[in-house]
Structures are given as structure tokens and as C-alpha cells.
Amino acid sequence: DVKVTQSSRYLVKRTGEKVFLECVQDMDHENMFWYRQDPGLGLRLIYFSYDVKMKEKGDIPEGYSVSREKKERFSLILESASTNQTSMYLCASSLSGQNYEQYFGPGTRLTVT
């Protein structure tokens, strides 16, 4: 079974801190994604990556950056956390090709105080 793991289930950080969210997948997927999920807004794409060292901005990249140095790992970085970045963060991965679904991690609930 495909497994997508995220480094933390719950995280509490202070305003201005640099925050790293890590995601690892074990099925050699080319594509990896970071979303944030907020009530009433569904899933919003922050960044995705279709290959090592490649990245594309999603719908809401402001305030975030990403890193993909290895195929299995995709990191989301909040350079200077703010309270409006309090949210559930979901990582996903998929194979390339239209017919393939995404596999999601369990999510990280980040609270910025």
C-alpha cells in the first residue's frame, strides 16, 4: 500500500517562527502536493512538484516555500509564520498520468499563536 507520512499531526508555533512541514511517500511517485484545508474553503493548493528540484506555484503560494531534494520527500516551509497560516496542511502524492489518483497523508494541524 502507498503510504504518505507527515512529520507531525499537531504543531504549535509562535508568530514569526520559521516552520518546516515534512512529507515522505514510499511509492516512487513523481508528483507531490501541499494543500491547506480550511472550513468552508475546501482544499487549496499551495505548491506542487512534478520532479526532484522542480516546483510549481498553486493557488495560494504567498508566505510559503517548498523544497524537494529527493524524490520521496517534499517539504513545506513557512518563512515567518503568521496567525492566518493556522490551518490543516495536507500532503499528497501521485503518479504522472491522467488516470492516477492522489494519496494523502494524515495531515498536520498547525496553530500559530
Place this chain on the structure above:
Amino acid sequence: GNSVTQMEGPVTLSEEAFLTINCTYTATGYPSLFWYVQYPGEGLQLLLKATKADDKGSNKGFEATYRKETTSFHLEKGSVQVSDSAVYFCALRENTGNQFYFGTGTSLTVIP
């Protein structure tokens, strides 16, 4: 552009009731369509999918048919259980790239 619209929730049903959650899409090509389910405190997991027109996806008693003529992919289940209480997301994957597009989710609560 690509987008997915699904019915607003929350939806509350009694056990053994019939479920329909509507989903319509806009796409520039011929996308693949998916339903995901999210149980409380968890990530999303694939419920079913359909990759071309008239395909029917099914799993755990749920089913949805890819209707190109009405650009729809409605989720149905004949008899819901309390354990089906979750948030359901309709999604599409464009045929020209790697992005997925999600609806805003529909919360379902099934009461005994």
C-alpha cells in the same frame, strides 16, 4: 478553466436512507473524476474514480457515473450507515497536466 462544484452541506440522514451528493465539473478536456472521503481527524482517501465517459466507479456500496453530456459525477449510496459519516470531496484531474481540482466538500452525518 477547470473547476468542480458540489452541493453544499451539511447533509443529515437517518440510517438506511438513500444518499445523493451532486457534483458537476468544468474542464477544458476530458478529465478523470474522483470521489474522496475524509473521516474525522484523517487525511483524504480515495473512495472511487472514473476515467472516461459513461464509466461507473463503485466501492463500499457507493457509486458514481461519469456523465459527459451533463458534466456530472454524482455520488450515490442506497442505504447509508452511521459509519459513512464523513466529508466527501469530488475532484477532477485534467488530462493535460498533473493538477487536481477539488470541490469544497460535503459533510454527511448519519444518525441512528
